[in-house]
Amino acid sequence: MYVRYFSRLLSAMAGPRPVVLSGPSGAGKSTLLKKLMEEYNGVFGFSVSHTTRQPRPGEENGKDYHYVTREAMQMAIDNGEFIESAVFSGNMYGTSKAAVQDVQAKNLICILDIDMQGVRNIKATDLNPIYVSIQAPSMEILEKRLRDRKTESEESLEKRLHAAFVDIGFSKEEGLFDVVIVNDILEVAYEKLKVVLLEEINQVKKTSMSL
């Protein structure tokens, strides 16, 4: 009984578990993440990554990403400021320690949107997140969604589709993800995601009510 009490106390003190959303570019990670943030205002916080890619129309510096030069990013990595970093489709991406700490300091569920290299690197840390893979129903649908999004050049699209092919294989690896959600009908995928995160969501709601 005491053991259970203290383990609950310890996990409450450690704050909610972060959530890793991974999966091919175009699978629907940002769309699902946006829905979560809208429905659960004050429960989730986004880990704002750094990237060397150019901002897309509508993206905001400091909100979607911290947009930096290669030199600045490399220097920060060399300074030990990053938990993980990777090169994806010719650009650098990385999660700074500050990005995660900023969210955790507010006692929110920290969401990381990272690629497969990031997943492997996070596994080697003590972050202990819930690992969720978001997948499109097929490569054909993925390609259509990416094309319809109209954010990528033909070259970037090809690179993303190649990475997606590799990603789909990895997502089937035993023990890598806690759950794989196929994002066919958006609302169905979103409901599945909520079920996976329900325990953490309730924990944060309970804690914020008792404060």
Ligand SMILES: Nc1nc2c(ncn2[C@@H]2O[C@H](COP(=O)(O)OP(=O)(O)O)[C@@H](O)[C@H]2O)c(=O)[nH]1
């Ligand atoms: N390892 C790692 N991957 C990241 C990070 N931030 C974003 N990514 C991944 O980089 C890939 C490309 O992201 P982005 O350029 O925003 O394109 P999108 O996923 O097609 O919207 C996606 O798979 C993201 O999950 C990060 O900090 N670390």
Ligand SMILES: Nc1ncnc2c1ncn2[C@@H]1O[C@H](COP(=O)(O)OP(=O)(O)O)[C@@H](O)[C@H]1O
């Ligand atoms: N279930 C879905 N059905 C149809 N289109 C979708 C669905 N989920 C996402 N999309 C669309 O597919 C595109 C890629 O989604 P996005 O969230 O940007 O993917 P990611 O963040 O994984 O790269 C977007 O234009 C989005 O509006």
